[in-house]
């Protein structure tokens with residue numbers, strides 16, 4: 001880690017601990033920034049269905065990620081954590097120009113809105129609502145399509161917006177297996193951007209190897225429309241064998 005400036009009075013770099021969950025896309029954002037900025041940290045995974053007492057004690061929202069700094073400071077909200085990590089290290093993941101930076105921040109917010117659509121998608125109970133959510137997500141990518149420069153969001157430099165969208169795209173690596181709809185149909189820049197991000201080390205390593213299996217299991221037990229698609233898929237696979 002190369003410190004840019006710091007509020008910490010000692011020269012010893014602070015100790016960072018990221019309170020995480022294996023499937024959380026917001027945690028992934030923070031992990032991507034920690035990795036891009038080469039920041040040493042400890043990662044502690046918790047069970048969100050059975051939150052430890054120490055976690056509820058220190059968490060204002062009851063959500064991950066949480067960043068513990070030197071055991072005395074706690075930050076919550078993924079983008080706040082990402083911005084902080086970016087500010088305390090050299091070489092910002094934001095563009096320099098203020099307006100461009102604000103533009104990027106708007107799209108980071110947009111990534112969170114797509115994550116909300118994804119959560120509605122996997123909780124929805126019938127095919128009609130499911131298709132409706134897929135189409136909402138498609139429309140959102142249609143919106144961003146004309147703003148993508150490539151190979152990354154704003155050209156050659158990996159930015160915070162790439163960190164925000166990496167976890168969004170990752171969902172579709174699993175979801176695509178079970179749906180016939182290509183939400184990126186005709187969105188050539190989005191497709192290319194997705195591919196570039198999938199090859200970025202920080203994005204690949206933001207989750208463990210078990211992620212696809214863990215996500216599939218999580219989706220299977222939602223009791224929602226996607227759960228029935230997964231069940232159907234494994235029944236068909238069984239028949240073919």
Ligand SMILES: N[C@@H](CCC(=O)N[C@@H](CS)C(=O)NCC(=O)O)C(=O)O
Pocket residue numbers: 021023024025026027048062063064065076077078079
């Ligand atoms: N706006 C928050 C969202 C974080 C979030 O929703 N985390 C989920 C897991 S992906 C969580 O901790 N949920 C537990 C709960 O709501 O009880 C952020 O950006 O950090």
